Amino acid sequence: MLSKTPAKGMRDFLPKEFALRQQILATIQKTYESFGFTRIETPAVENIALLTSKQGGDNEKLIFKILKRGEKLENASEDSLCDLGLRYDLTVPLARFYANNAGQLPAVFKSIQMDNVWRADRPQRGRYRQFVQCDIDIIGEQSNLAEVELISATMQTLVNLGFKDVTVRISDRRLLNALVARCGFAEEQKQAVFIALDKLDKIGVTGVMQEVEAIAPGKAVEFINLIVRITSDPNPFSRCVEELGEYLPQEVKQNLEEILYITNKTVEGGRVVFDVTLVRGMGYYTGTIYEVSADGIASSIAGGGRYDKMIGRITGNDVPACGFSIGFERIALLMSERGVQPLLKCGTAVLVDKNLDPSQTVDVLNACRHARQSGNVTMLKKAKNFSFQVKQLREQGYDVIYDYKNGAFNKID
Amino acid sequence: MLSKTPAKGMRDFLPKEFALRQQILATIQKTYESFGFTRIETPAVENIALLTSKQGGDNEKLIFKILKRGEKLENASEDSLCDLGLRYDLTVPLARFYANNAGQLPAVFKSIQMDNVWRADRPQRGRYRQFVQCDIDIIGEQSNLAEVELISATMQTLVNLGFKDVTVRISDRRLLNALVARCGFAEEQKQAVFIALDKLDKIGVTGVMQEVEAIAPGKAVEFINLIVRITSDPNPFSRCVEELGEYLPQEVKQNLEEILYITNKTVEGGRVVFDVTLVRGMGYYTGTIYEVSADGIASSIAGGGRYDKMIGRITGNDVPACGFSIGFERIALLMSERGVQPLLKCGTAVLVDKNLDPSQTVDVLNACRHARQSGNVTMLKKAKNFSFQVKQLREQGYDVIYDYKNGAFNKID
Numbered sequence: 040m041l042s043k044t045p046a047k048g049m050r051d052f053l054p055k056e057f058a059l060r061q062q063i064l065a066t067i068q069k070t071y072e073s074f075g076f077t078r079i080e081t082p083a084v085e086n087i088a089l090l091t092s093k094q095g096g097d098n099e100k101l102i103f104k105i106l107k108r109g110e111k112l113e114n115a116s117e118d119s120l121c122d123l124g125l126r127y128d129l130t131v132p133l134a135r136f137y138a139n140n141a142g143q144l145p146a147v148f149k150s151i152q153m154d155n156v157w158r159a160d161r162p163q164r165g166r167y168r169q170f171v172q173c174d175i176d177i178i179g180e181q182s183n184l185a186e187v188e189l190i191s192a193t194m195q196t197l198v199n200l201g202f203k204d205v206t207v208r209i210s211d212r213r214l215l216n217a218l219v220a221r222c223g224f225a226e227e228q229k230q231a232v233f234i235a236l237d238k239l240d241k242i243g244v245t246g247v248m249q250e251v252e253a254i255a256p257g258k259a260v261e262f263i264n265l266i267v268r269i270t271s272d273p274n275p276f277s278r279c280v281e282e283l284g285e286y287l288p289q290e291v292k293q294n295l296e297e298i299l300y301i302t303n304k305t306v307e308g309g310r311v312v313f314d315v316t317l318v319r320g321m322g323y324y325t326g327t328i329y330e331v332s333a334d335g336i337a338s339s340i341a342g343g344g345r346y347d348k349m350i351g352r353i354t355g356n357d358v359p360a361c362g363f364s365i366g367f368e369r370i371a372l373l374m375s376e377r378g379v380q381p382l383l384k385c386g387t388a389v390l391v392d393k394n395l396d397p398s399q400t401v402d403v404l405n406a407c408r409h410a411r412q413s414g415n416v417t418m419l420k421k422a423k424n425f426s427f428q429v430k431q432l433r434e435q436g437y438d439v440i441y442d443y444k445n446g447a448f449n450k451i452d
Numbered sequence: 453m454l455s456k457t458p459a460k461g462m463r464d465f466l467p468k469e470f471a472l473r474q475q476i477l478a479t480i481q482k483t484y485e486s487f488g489f490t491r492i493e494t495p496a497v498e499n500i501a502l503l504t505s506k507q508g509g510d511n512e513k514l515i516f517k518i519l520k521r522g523e524k525l526e527n528a529s530e531d532s533l534c535d536l537g538l539r540y541d542l543t544v545p546l547a548r549f550y551a552n553n554a555g556q557l558p559a560v561f562k563s564i565q566m567d568n569v570w571r572a573d574r575p576q577r578g579r580y581r582q583f584v585q586c587d588i589d590i591i592g593e594q595s596n597l598a599e600v601e602l603i604s605a606t607m608q609t610l611v612n613l614g615f616k617d618v619t620v621r622i623s624d625r626r627l628l629n630a631l632v633a634r635c636g637f638a639e640e641q642k643q644a645v646f647i648a649l650d651k652l653d654k655i656g657v658t659g660v661m662q663e664v665e666a667i668a669p670g671k672a673v674e675f676i677n678l679i680v681r682i683t684s685d686p687n688p689f690s691r692c693v694e695e696l697g698e699y700l701p702q703e704v705k706q707n708l709e710e711i712l713y714i715t716n717k718t719v720e721g722g723r724v725v726f727d728v729t730l731v732r733g734m735g736y737y738t739g740t741i742y743e744v745s746a747d748g749i750a751s752s753i754a755g756g757g758r759y760d761k762m763i764g765r766i767t768g769n770d771v772p773a774c775g776f777s778i779g780f781e782r783i784a785l786l787m788s789e790r791g792v793q794p795l796l797k798c799g800t801a802v803l804v805d806k807n808l809d810p811s812q813t814v815d816v817l818n819a820c821r822h823a824r825q826s827g828n829v830t831m832l833k834k835a836k837n838f839s840f841q842v843k844q845l846r847e848q849g850y851d852v853i854y855d856y857k858n859g860a861f862n863k864i865d
Contacts, residue, residue, distance in 0.1 A: 041502050041766045043551035046536055049495035051549050053556055054563075057491050075799065075830020077848070078470050082462035082582050083496060083568065084516070084538075089454050103497070104519045106534055108572055120533075121519055123459055125497075136464050138456035143466055145844050146835050150467075155496065159521055169495050182806070184813070184833060191817065297810050305817040353454045384485065393595070397710050400597070404604065404718040417488020420597060422559050431558050435490070 048160070048168030054435075058381035060171075060371055063200065064153055067173050067365065070199050071151045074192040076175050078151040081132040083125055089135055090124045094349060096322045098127040101158040103168075125157035129174045130323070130346065130362055137178050137360075138353040147179040149188075153367070165372055174343075176362035178350070183298050185361040186327050186345070190302050190311060193331065193341055193363045198308035200370065201379070202333040202340075205309030207302070209329040210317040211295055212344070214279070217286040218315070222262045228255050232262070237318035240337060269315045276313035291326075298327070309333070323349050327361070336373070341365045383436030386415035390428070391443045393420050403443055461573070461581030467848075471794035473584075473784055476613065477566055480586050480778065483612050484564045487605040489588050491564040494545040496538055502548055503537045507762060509735045511540040514571040538570035542587045543736070543759065543775055550591050550773075551766040560592040562601075566780070578785055587756075589775035591763070596711050598774040599740050599758070603715050603724060606744065606754055606776045611721035613783065614792070615746040615753075618722030620715070622742040623730040624708055625757070627692070630699040631728070635675045641668050645675070650731035653750065682728045689726035704739075711740070722746070736762050740774070749786070754778045796849030799828035803841070804856045806833050816856055 045051055052060065068078060090102055104121035126132050129152040137148065152174045160166055175192060177185040190207055197205045215236075219229050235250035242250070244263060252259035265282060272278035276299065280292055295313065302311040319328045319342060326345035333340055343363035351357035387410055391403055407416045417437070422428040429451060432440055441448040458464055465473065481491060503515055517534035539545050542565045550561065565587045573579055588605060590598040603620055610618045628649075632642050648663035655663070657676060665672035678695060685691035689712065693705055708726065715724040732741045732755060739758035746753060756776035764770035800823055804816055820829045830850070835841040842864060845853055854861040 040768060041505055041548070042499060043548055043766050045495050045548075045552070046497050046499050049497060051495075051553055052493040053553060054490035054492055057493050060493075061491070072797065073824050073828045075801070075828060075832075077467035078474070079467055080465040080470050080473075082458050082464075084459050084462060084570070084582065086455060086459050092454055103536070105538075106517045106519055123516070125518075135454070135456055135458075139458070140464055140466060145848065146841065147832055149830065157497070169497065180833070182833065184831070187813070187817070188831065191821075301810050301813050301817065304814040305821065307821075353456050355453060386488065388488070397713050400600070400714050401717040404600070404714065408604075408718065408720075411486050415486045415488060417562065418597070418601065419488075419560055420593070420595065428559065435558065 046168070048162035048166075050167060050169070055381055056375075058383070059375060059379065062381055063367070063371055063374065064171075064173070066199050067196050067367075068151060068153060070196040071175050071192055074149070074188060074195070076149040076151045076192065078153065079136065080152070080154065081126075081129075081136050083155065083157075084123050085126050085132055085135070087118075087121050087124045089131060089353075090126065092131075092352065094131055094321075094323045094352070095127055096320050098158060098321075101160055102127055103157050103159055127158050128156055129154060129172050129364070130176070130321075130349070133174070133176055133178075133362075134346075134349045134360070135353055137350055137358070141354075141358075144178075147177065150174075150176050150178070152176075165369065167368065171367040173365040173367045174362055176360060178358060178360045180361070181359040183294055183301075183327075185359070186298050186329075187301050187305075189343065189361060189363040190298070190329065191306050193365065194306045194309050196365065197331065197333055197341070197370075200374065201377075203308065204335065205331060205333045207309065207311040207329055207331050208314035208317050209295065209298060209311060209327060210314055211291050211327050212324050213291045213326060214283070214287060214295070214315070215318065217283045217288070217291070218265070221283050221286040222258055222265060224255055224258060224262075233318045236266070236316055237320065239316050266315060275315060279313065279315050294327070319344060321346075329363070338369070339366070340369050340373075384415055385439075386417065386435075386437045387439040387441070388432045388437040389416065389418045389441045389443055389448070390421045390425075391418065395420075395443075399446065402446070406448070459581070461575035461579075463580060463582070468794055469788075471796070472788060472792065475794055476780070476784055476787065477584075477586070479612050480609050480780075481564060481566060483609040484588050484605055487562070487601060487608070489562040489564045489605065491566065492549065493565070493567065494539075494542075494549050496568065496570075497536050498539050498545055498548070500531075500534050500537045502544060502766075503539065505544075505765065507544055507734075507736045507765070508540055509733050511571060511734075514573055515540055516570050516572055540571050541569055542567060542585050542777070543589070543734075543762070546587070546589055546591075546775075547759075547762045547773070548766055550763055550771070554767075554771075557591075560590065563587075563589050563591070565589075578782065580781065584780040586778040586780045587775055589773060591771060591773045593774070594772040596707055596714075596740075598772070599711050599742075600714050600718075602756065602774060602776040603711070603742065604719050606756075606778065607719045607722050609778065610744065610746055610754070610783075613787065614790075616721065617748065618744060618746045620722065620724040620742055620744050621727035621730050622708065622711060622724060622740060623727055624704050624740050625737050626704045626739060627696070627700060627708070627728075628731065630696045630701070630704070631678070634696050634699040635671055635678060637668055637671060637675075646731045649679070649729060650733070652729050679728060688728060692726065692728050707740070732757060734759075742776070751782070752779070753782050753786075797828055798852075799830065799848075799850045800852040800854070801845045801850040802829065802831045802854045802856055802861065803834045803838075804831065808833075808856075812859065815859070819861070 103125040105123040107122045231254045248259045248263045269279045323346040324344040325347045328344035330339040331341040345361040440451045516538040518536040520535045644667045661672045661676045682692045736759040737757040738760045741757035743752040744754035758774040823829045853864045
């Protein structure tokens with residue numbers, strides 16, 4: 040007998056689950072479109088060379104690889120066996136898409152992608168091996184108008200989905216570099232220090248201190264004290280600027296300052312704050328980075344940043360690029376836990392006898408066809424347990440139900 | 453340098469292409485919903501055992517197989533290396549879905565699936581390695597109300613998409629069995645005869661005759677004469693019934709008769725006809741089979757049939773099941789060749805100087821935010837080639853464009 044469950048870590052979606060997901064996606068797309076973004080699509084499958092080009096960080100370890108067809112298996116290595124893989128995010132494929140289609144796209148291209156990605160992660164609550172990401176990206180805009188628009192559009196989307204107190208935390212990879220330079224870490228210790236700092240919300244200040252001490256003995260206390268001085272200041276950004284002094288390039292300071300000023304004067308339903316502890320995992324970020332929380336939920340529901348060097352790896356010419364990705368699965372889970380229900384379309388059900396003759400069937404079907412001009416109509420044979428069938432239909436959203444008997448439609452109350 | 457083209461046989465969709473595809477899909481879903489079908493989703497990836505269970509015919513040879521993770525490659529066979537694969541159709545996954553979720557589904561379940569499938573076919577014009585199928589299925593309905601509803605809903609969908617003269621050709625696998633029995637073919641010759649007959653539109657009557665002669669010497673002439681007598685009769689169904697005599701079970705005759713009578717009295721925009729030459733490739737059909745053509749286009753744009761034995765292969769208990777699949781890619785290609793354009797949403801674009809200061813940026817963004825209540829609004833920096841930028845924006849659907857200068861919004865005509 041064949042197994043009836045989905046593949047490990049993957050899910051079936053029943054009609055009501057699907058309807059809610061589709062409605063959330065429609066709200067996201069509509070809001071993004073209202074900011075001038077347009078939706079595109081790339082294939083689920085990409086050449087393995089693109090997916091393993093050292094841009095995805097740890098996610099590259101989680102790629103589902105597709106067996107090359109007609110390959111001899113003897114003496115083969117995994118690399119020689121696979122020429123394709125399932126995408127693990129939407130950003131790397133977008134860079135390829137842009138490189139491939141730039142001639143047909145506007146100079147500043149504002150894209151929406153809402154699609155599945157696949158990661159062979161260990162399945163756990165709320166984490167799946169196939170999941171939807173909703174990304175917006177602006178390609179070709181060097182100025183912080185890109186960050187401002189991405190932040191505004193994402194905050195508006197979350198507000199439209201019913202989230203309140205949306206907080207965007209922002210920093211810059213170049214500011215993090217200034218921070219570790221200021222504390223005297225060596226270049227080769229940088230990545231490890233970032234990884235330790237990134238765990239702050241999980242392992243706390245003492246946890247981070249221990250990890251940093253293990254990386255660079257004697258430097259942890261100064262580093263942690265600096266972080267604490269900045270985060271505990273009523274104005275962490277000014278304090279950070281002051282503490283970093285000449286280590287922080289003027290351009291990075293001004294850029295963050297402008298984004299904080301502009302967004303906080305123009306967005307509704309939330310705020311944008313500087314967060315010196317923000318790191319973000321992906322290796323491809325080159326400038327600003329940001330993450331979103333809402334309604335006091337500690338974990339992040341969206342995140343992104345600037346990646347000005349990615350397209351150049353495909354075309355040879357760098358193109359400024361900046362993106363924001365909504366964690367759709369987390370949002371769908373939160374909304375479903377809050378009891379958000381899909382809007383069911385009203386409908387009419389016509390129940391007929393099991394042995395209805397062909398000419399009566401014709402009459403009922405033609406009546407259904409006319410009624411369909413004003414709503415959904417389904418025709419079904421009566422089940423043995425008639426009252427259970429009626430109850431099920433009501434739950435499905437059929438608010439008008441007829442019992443067709445002896446040529447007459449009898450409405451069931 | 454990394455390659456910028458999509459993987460072989462796969463496609464990128466630009467904003468206008470995506471918009472048209474999404475609009476077609478919305479029309480399909482809406483029409484199907486009006487008949488009481490509801491949309492569900494299964495994962496793109498299934499366990500390889502399900503995909504290679506000998507139900508998909510030749511399509512099983514075209515499966516993209518996914519490498520098992522952490523497997524030793526020495527002495528491995530392809531089967532031991534792969535535990536997952538990309539689905540090649542939506543019917544086999546639906547049977548698994550139904551087996552997995554039957555307890556939460558109504559007794560008669562009317563599903564919509566609109567999703568990608570993958571086949572490692574040789575790429576050619578209009579044939580891709582990732583493509584969308586749009587399926588409706590009715591599970592749990594034994595009577596021909598299932599066929600009648602599937603045919604009505606599919607014809608209405610094609611009419612709503614702008615197709616005219618929709619013709620559904622219908623037959624039954626059991627009638628084909630009667631046909632070969634009547635001509636005296638042996639049981640083991642049956643499949644080969646069906647395959648030959650299936651090529652009639654490609655190789656013609658003499659081609660089929662040659663192939664059948666090679667399968668069963670001496671029987672081809674009688675077979676072909678029978679086919680021609682039926683197809684050339686003004687009433688091919690009556691003629692077929694008459695020719696097959698006792699070989700055709702009464703139940704099969706009555707079933708087709710009823711479907712032809714009921715559908716032709718209740719559908720608009722087309723007709724349903726009997727076609728003795730209809731075979732259809734998939735191995736899993738057990739009863740009625742049907743295909744659709746429209747507007748005089750010879751090739752089929754939709755097809756389906758009854759597969760009452762598939763769910764039993766997973767659960768041990770057969771459940772009546774019947775489906776209809778629209779060839780979405782062919783339809784999208786036809787519509788695009790006919791010049792059907794996506795409905796672009798009107799929009800407003802505000803173009804600002806490259807060096808707009810933060811406080812003016814705030815003013816413009818707040819103006820955009822208010823204007824967004826009545827439509828899409830994008831804010832962009834002025835490009836060097838301003839008139840080209842304006843032209844591009846008009847093509848994208850921005851019908852109102854402002855040049856923001858010295859604190860004033862100047863409308864560009």
